[in-house]
């Protein structure tokens with residue numbers, strides 16, 4: 596079983612959207628379309644706002660979503676467990692989250708307001724943490740904000756995914772419909788390929 600945690604000190608930077616779409620990615624690996632195998636990917640919604648649980652109740656997600664209490668029983672037998680967390684976990688909680696997982700993902704928006712809390716989160720992690728920053732809500736071409744911040748992070752020695760998540764209204768539409776952006780019927784669904792690219796990078800990281 597592989598455990599992937601999505602967290603960070605800043606609110607509203609795409610944590611829940613990332614957790615849902617990575618769980619979608621891993622459910623494709625785990626389930627191969629079979630209803631019975633859906634349990635192999637579990638999203639634990641440990642945010643009291645229950646963003647992911649509400650998302651799933653508005654529509655249908657291709658994996659199980661439960662709060663942390665109900666999820667415990669389901670963890671054995673899962674291939675992939677993704678944990679969505681509230682913004683601003685206490686630094687002790689952050690250390691526990693980091694120590695308990697195979698990979699910690701810190702989503703951040705490429706702007707100065709988001710950069711500082713992300714760097715503060717990274718600094719509070721235990722020294723040997725396996726983590727990556729994921730640039731989310733990245734403005735479209737010709738803006739260079741995403742690529743620029745990625746280059747700055749790499750230069751500063753901060754591990755960052757090569758793939759970035761573009762800014763698109765599709766993620767809001769998917770949230771309202773209660774589905775992954777993959778299952779939308781309009782052209783904004785192309786942004787699914789961004790999370791697929793991140794998923795492939797994660798597979799390489801966690802499978803060594």
Ligand SMILES: Nc1ncnc2c1ncn2[C@@H]1O[C@H](COP(=O)(O)OP(=O)(O)OP(=O)(O)O)[C@@H](O)[C@H]1O
Nearest residue numbers: 606607608609610611612682732761762763766767
């Ligand atoms: N790539 C994106 N493009 C456009 N909008 C996005 C994108 N990712 C997330 N959003 C929107 O940004 C808002 C915040 O996203 P989300 O809920 O995933 O963030 P969060 O970090 O989980 O927030 P919180 O700290 O409140 O839990 C939502 O309205 C979501 O639809």
Ligand SMILES: [Mg+2]
Nearest residue numbers: 610611642646
């Ligand atoms: Mg959230």
